[in-house]
Amino acid sequence: MNLVVLISGRGTNLEAIIRGINSKKIKGKISLVISNKKDAKGLKIAEKYGIKTEFIDPSLYKTREEYDLKLAERIKKENPDLVVLAGYMRILTDGFIDTFENRIINIHPSLIPAFQGLKAQKQALEFGAKFTGCTVHFVTKELDSGPIIVQAVVPVMPDDSEETLSERILHYEHRIYPQAIKWLSDGRVQVKNRHVIVKGAKYGGLPVNPELEDF
Numbered sequence: 480m481n482l483v484v485l486i487s488g489r490g491t492n493l494e495a496i497i498r499g500i501n502s503k504k505i506k507g508k509i510s511l512v513i514s515n516k517k518d519a520k521g522l523k524i525a526e527k528y529g530i531k532t533e534f535i536d537p538s539l540y541k542t543r544e545e546y547d548l549k550l551a552e553r554i555k556k557e558n559p560d561l562v563v564l565a566g567y568m569r570i571l572t573d574g575f576i577d578t579f580e581n582r583i584i585n586i587h588p589s590l591i592p593a594f595q596g597l598k599a600q601k602q603a604l605e606f607g608a609k610f611t612g613c614t615v616h617f618v619t620k621e622l623d624s625g626p627i628i629v630q631a632v633v634p635v636m637p638d639d640s641e642e643t644l645s646e647r648i649l650h651y652e653h654r655i656y657p658q659a660i661k662w663l664s665d666g667r668v669q670v671k672n673r674h675v676i677v678k679g680a681k682y683g684g685l686p687v688n689p690e691l692e693d694f
């Protein structure tokens with residue numbers, strides 16, 4: 480399976496995926512990592528592993544559509560099976576989605592459809608949620624709403640800050656993203672309407688509930 484990964488920042492999910500490939504758990508390769516931010520630390524991570532990188536500068540394009548057209552043209556040259564968003568912080572245009580229909584996935588730091596958009600961890604904290612988590616989903620024109628491949632539930636602690644909660648969620652992001660990509664590279668993922676079925680996956684592992692006193 481040939482992957483192109485889009486990033487905007489640190490690249491810790493990118494590195495988790497690279498480790499999954501290098502450990503042979505994921506049958507695939509990353510042919511290119513593209514960032515919309517020149518100083519994205521994830522570019523250095525990719526280069527450390529010998530992976531081709533490119534910065535595509537949004538300031539050179541008047542509109543989002545023009546940028547995404549350039550982005551799509553560059554990605555098509557790699558002939559990817561999958562476009563992986565790993566902390567890519569731009570909303571993709573309908574034209575881009577159409578070009579790579581059903582071949583784009585994303586990791587989001589909440590249990591969608593809860594807390595879509597930016598700063599999902601902060602949204603959960605401020606809402607007073609007792610549980611949140613992370614989601615790997617197919618990317619569609621509707622933001623953070625595509626068919627869900629896998630989710631992990633993460634408890635929100637009474638003394639959590641945005642940082643401590645984000646770190647706890649990130650730990651599970653680094654597990655479910657490589658897991659989802661492995662399932663896809665094994666050809667075990669089927670989508671029927673909105674429902675994603677993973678052949679042979681074991682379901683269960685219920686989240687541990689808090690102590691429910693007296694009831």
Ligand SMILES: Nc1nc2c(c(=O)[nH]1)N[C@@H](CN(C=O)c1ccc(C(=O)N[C@@H](CCC(=O)O)C(=O)O)cc1)CN2
Pocket residue numbers: 564567568569570571572576585586587588596597617618619620621622623624625
């Ligand atoms: N068409 C789609 N595009 C993207 C999706 C999607 O599901 N459909 N997922 C997002 C990822 N994402 C959350 O998981 C997300 C990223 C960025 C934004 C956003 O509002 N970005 C702003 C710019 C913010 C910034 O530069 O800091 C914007 O693009 O105007 C929301 C959600 C990726 N794209």
Ligand SMILES: NCC(=O)N[C@@H]1O[C@H](COP(=O)([O-])[O-])[C@@H](O)[C@H]1O
Pocket residue numbers: 486487488489490491492493521565566567568586587588596597598599649652
């Ligand atoms: N809405 C998109 C979004 O918030 N994505 C989040 O950005 C972080 C990127 O970290 P990374 O660059 O270290 O992988 C991750 O926590 C990811 O879930």
